Amino acid sequence: MQILFFPFLLLSAVFTQQVQSVVKPGSFLTPTTNSSWPSPSGLYAFGFYKQGSGYAVGIFLAGISQKTVVWTADRDKPPVPADFKLNFTRDGKLVLQSAQGVDQTRLASFPGGASSASMLDTGNFVLLNSTNQTVWQSFDYPTDTFLPTQNLSHGQVLYSSLSDTNKSTGLFRLLMQEDGWLSLYPAGTPYAPLEYGYWGAGLSGQKKNDVVLQLEDDGHLYLLNGAHAIIANMTSAGNPIKGVVYRLTIDPDGMLRLYSYDTNQNGNWTVTWSAPDNKCYPKGLCGFNGYCALNDLEVICKCLPEFESVNVEDRSSGCQRNFTAESCESDRYTMEPVLNTVWENDNYSIIISTTQDNCGEACLQDCNCEAALFKDGVCTKQRLPLRFGRRDQSDTTVTLIKVGTSTTIVDRNLPKETKKELRLDILIVSVSLLAFALVVLVISGIAVYRNRVWSYKVIANHGNTVLGEDVAPKSFTYAQLEKVTGGFKEELGRGAFGTVYKGAICVGF
Structure with missing residues (x-):
């Protein structure tokens, strides 16, 4: 099937550029005042938008109540504070600067400088040279969204965002493969459809690098080969409805969805088509294990x-x-x-x-x-x-x-911190018990020592026998004991202090 409306699209694009709002070098934007450059109709705008506690630079639908972001510059860099400035420099560079003019980040890479910039009503932000030729355009560097009149050719990828509010690179990607297949993959996996792809559309036997994805103003989403023949229709063609806009987005959950919005009704985005059929097909949605x-x-x-x-x-x-x-x-x-x-x-x-x-x-x-x-x-x-x-x-x-x-x-079901605290408690208790045991041992030793010394003193108080400093067992003669006991008036026998043997007495403790 041949496509007959390409000349109309080209004329439309030329007309759009003729009525575009032109931004000249020396212009700048700030997050809080003069924050964006709008398209001629005001539907799209390029500039700062709020993200988290700071600001990001991107393209968004400014002409509707739901300010929807469709493109983000340097999406994986953190948001910037309110004192930053987006500067279209005198030498034709587009840079992001701090209030002190340092920490410059170049947002668009191209040889030479640009003479002007424009935000188009198609949602494409372009930089032009002195002969009005496009030297850079956002359509060539898509993030998570694909817009009408935009082409996704071989090797180009759409990456999902982390969330609806965080536009950093997410977990899934849409790839226009060199073999002509449009496929969805988890981020970070090889391009092997049977192992890692979870959805695809196309037709086998196409020439290498020959197929592009296109979306029309009426919501018609299809694959077109080099002979201008449609090889796969995702949605059917229709008549464009004034005030209705479309966007194709790979969402944070890995689903590819075509949305429509009726600016006349000022309502919500409506899903008109999605893939794959099962929301659990996106691989890696629930993480490891x-x-x-x-x-x-x-x-x-x-x-x-x-x-x-x-x-x-x-x-x-x-x-x-x-x-x-x-x-x-x-x-x-x-x-x-x-x-x-x-x-x-x-x-x-x-x-x-x-x-x-x-x-x-x-x-x-x-x-x-x-x-x-x-x-x-x-x-x-x-x-x-x-x-x-x-x-x-x-x-x-x-x-x-x-x-x-x-x-x-x-330590089942205990948090890691609790386990560490438990091990520390065991260590403290163990040390405390050891210290207590040592104290008890020392006190027991002192008590035994005093008891033995007291026993010697009892014997010594009954006579003049002198005890040595040591506390080892002593030997006494019969005569000594007779003297001490007053002629054995206090009889010694088998008892607490030892046993008496005639001729020699040994007292043991």
Whole structure:
């Protein structure tokens, strides 16, 4: 099918540039006063917008009640304070400066300088040279949003934002591949559709680097090849409606959505198309060791058995174990099954023609094995963390998680800080008990010593026998004892102080 309305689009773009608002070098913006440069109709604006506790520079729909951001400059840099300035310098550079004129950040890179800048009604911000040729445009560097008249050609990527209010690079991306397929991937993964892609549209057999994504003013979203033939329609064509604007955005949840907004009704954005069909298909939505499930078509993130959420306010933070295992002995663990869950199969060992019980036992006997995936007689041993998890009732995979028994789990469910405090308490108690034992030992020693000295003194007080300084047992003659006791008037016998032997007496203590 041939496209007949391209000349109209080109004429429209030329006309738009002719009536554009022109920004000359020497102009500048500040976050609180003169904060943006609007398009001729006032629908779009380029400049500062509020983000968090500071300000970011970008393009947003200024002509509607919901000021929606469609492009952000240097999106991964932190917001700037209110004393910063966006300066279109005399030499034609677009830079972000502090109040002191330092910490300059160049927002647009191109050879030479620009003679003028314009915010177009298409949502495209352009820099022009002295012959009115475009030397830089925001359409060539998309962030998370794709607008009508914009082309997404091979190698170009849209990255989701972290959240609706934080436009930093998020977890998902939309790629126009060189083979002509439009595909969705988790950020940071190789471009391997069968392993990592979670949605795609296109037609096989296209010439390399030949296909582009296009969006029309009427909301028609399609793929066009080099012969100007539509090879894939995501939405149908229609008649443009005055006052209705469209945008295609890869949202923070990894879903690709086409939105429409009727400026005549001043209402809300409406989703007219989305992909993929299942909100749990975006891989990595629930982070490591977490899996996505649907509850009344809404996403909920669940953790593996004996795991808990790292941050309940951020589902993408994933899950972590809520116990500490002290040993890898197989009798200290059990295998906990989780049914109908799909994960990335990043195995290090495969066992075929086995049963679920044998799969679990094989993992128990392997200290390196922390989980296993069992399906159709095939067991794959896994290490943690598991990622890209989702529940799929049509999939028979059983996820087996190694969890500790009650004798293995130490300080279960206690926060890390509590565990540290507990170990410190044990140390303090141990030292205190040792010190108390030493004190008791010293007091006992003193008591025994005094008791023995007192015993010697008792004997000495009955005569003139002199005791030595040591407290070892002493020997007395019969005559000495007779003298001390007054002729044995006080008979000594077997008792507390020892035994008397005729001829020689030994007193022991």
